[in-house]
Amino acid sequence: MDTPKEKDREIVVSIGGGGGETGEEPSSLSKPKLAYGRTKSIHPPIETFWQLPPQQEHKPSNFGFKSLMSYPIKFRDSLTRLRRTKSMQVVLEGAHDPKDEQVVQSFRKLLLVDGHPLGNLNDYHTLLRFLRMRDFNLSKAKEMFLNFLKWREDFGVDAIPKELMFKEYAEVKKWYPHGYHGVDRYGRPVYIERLGMVELSSLLQITTIERFVKYHVSEQEKTLNLRFPACSIAAKRHIASTTSILDVNGVGMSNFSKPARYLFTEIQKIDSNYYPETLNRLFIINAGSGFRILWKVIKTFLDARTIAKIQVLGYNYISNLLEVIDSSNLPSFLGGNCTCSDYGGCLLSDKGPWNNPEIIEILQAVSTTEDDNGENGVASDAFLQNMKHEESERVERKNADKFALKTIQALEAALEETKTKIEALEAALEDTKMVLKGLAQQNIED
Structure with a gap:
């Protein structure tokens, strides 16, 4: 063997x-x-x-991809009445x-x-x-x-986008920090997990492994049906795989409990058997001695094709990531410049071209055109509707965070004002005490 x-x-x-x-x-x-x-x-x-073929090989078109990016409103208005252009077809297909x-x-x-x-x-x-x-x-x-x-x-994969109401989303992110965040230098979606911060016992108190696996499948479907097409439009070339980062700081054999093994094998089985060839590269970072022992065990679950795409790095990983991902698309906790403070952190923002309203409208127009012509849609209505719903929720969370911040700031200001008044009262009280003490001393002398 x-x-x-x-x-x-x-x-x-x-x-x-x-x-x-x-x-x-x-x-x-x-x-x-x-x-x-x-x-x-x-x-x-x-x-x-x-x-995309070299630019000079194509004659300019009023509805070409260059026109799409330069005049998105004009393109969107016309796209609902026209078949997809040659350049759009090359980008999306x-x-x-x-x-x-x-x-x-x-x-x-x-x-x-x-x-x-x-x-x-x-x-x-x-x-x-x-x-x-x-x-x-x-x-x-x-x-x-x-x-x-x-x-x-x-x-029941096709029904998941409509039926799975994953209300525990925010709590799950707290106990299992993960998410898509921006794109790499080629235009591929960047996926990040912070395994060292996972608290599985707390996670399983707010959700089940079965529901988490369904949520994972819904994210895979969303990537195929929405993230890849959106990234293709943004990058002006076909995008069909992801660049992933796995932060394993502090991870060792103790983290590989029976529930953890079951969850890992279920997700790995689904990704390998049902979503093949969607991973471009995986960086495993902050790999200490404990993880390197665990890695020998994990490798037995992976096929050689997947192992070849994985690069295990220690604590000096930043230069490797920056070769592939621009610092603006790399969270600050990984050595980049992004914080996504408006959304409560990078792994809650789902930052990427798939959240660009203009790109979403273009995909909706393309999907409608395809349906009218009996063709397969690029992004299903379910995912586009979910995208709008998720964006609405993100805006609500953002507004809630801003309101909470303003409330805290107002309370802090009121507290500071109260503290100032108390200090003034204490000073006045001290003055009163001195006056009374002086009067008492004068009465004694008299």
């Missing part, structure tokens, strides 16, 4: 593929091929072939690689011939992710995809 280190050496990673910030096309040796019985390879970042396109078409036909109802899950991106995860082995990809369809039906 191969040791984890031996497995790592077998992994083939393309040069520059870790972050994909350069946008360079990988060498032919690292491109996926239909081959069986070979060493499993780690394919380049999933966005590699999904780039990506420029398909011909070899991948051919394999995806074969995979789709294979599924349809067998009579499997795919619904709106037969799009190019979804099928390609499963093919990549199974190294373009059609038989294995089919088995994985069918398991995915069954899980969605059994778990």
Whole structure:
């Protein structure tokens, strides 16, 4: 049996593929091929072939992407009456690689011939992710995809955005600090967890593992249906994966209790089996000796493909993060400049292009246009409505925080004023005492 280190050496990673910030096309040796019985390879970042063609190759258009960003109001008004432009299609769908396109078409036909109802899950991106995860082995990809369809039906995934009222959201964030915050230099969403601050016993007093797992699935769906399309528009190129940061300061074997193991394995199983190829890179930071022992255990739950995307760092990690993420998108507790003070902290803000009102309106217009033409929507109405609801809640929390701050400031001012009055009364009392003492002394002398 191969040791984890031996497995790592077998992994083939393309040069520059870790972050994909350069946008360079990988060498032919690292491109996926239909081959069986070979060493499993780690394919380049999933966005590699999904780039906007050079600007000079396209003629300017009144409704092109450049016009979209320069004149968003004009574009939104016209987009409801027109089909998507070529540039919008490239941004939201990506420029398909011909070899991948051919394999995806074969995979789709294979599924349809067998009579499997795919619904709106037969799009190019979804099928390609499963093919990549199974190294373009059609038989294995089919088995994985069918398991995915069954899980969605059994778990009721499509109903979660409408039915899950996760009212314990703010409390969960308190005991399990996590959240999306900004984008990396390529335009991918940045996801952060502070595992060292998780208090699982307190978390399980306000929610259940089952509800937390459902919430996690809802966030994964939101990322696919809303965050990725919004980031694609903001970055002007197709975005289909995340950059994640795991802060494990203080984490050791004692944190890996039975409930923690169950929660970890459930989430890991869901992410690996049902949301493959959505992670670009994971930074594990503040890894002390306790975590490094635990890491040896955790690695046994992960496949070689995932391990190749993970970089374990100690306490000197800031330069590594700043290479990939601008300081404006990095929270101050990770060495960046952002505090999101208006929202009570960076992990409560859900900061990102998916909260930009203009981008949300563009996605709504695109979704409406697609529905009118019988096409698959980029972002479902449920997620867009939830987005508006969540934004409303964030504004309410922000206003509540401001009101609370003003109340505290008013109380502090009143307290200071009262303190001043008390000091004045004490001074007057002291003066009165001195006067009375003087009068008493005078009476004694008389």
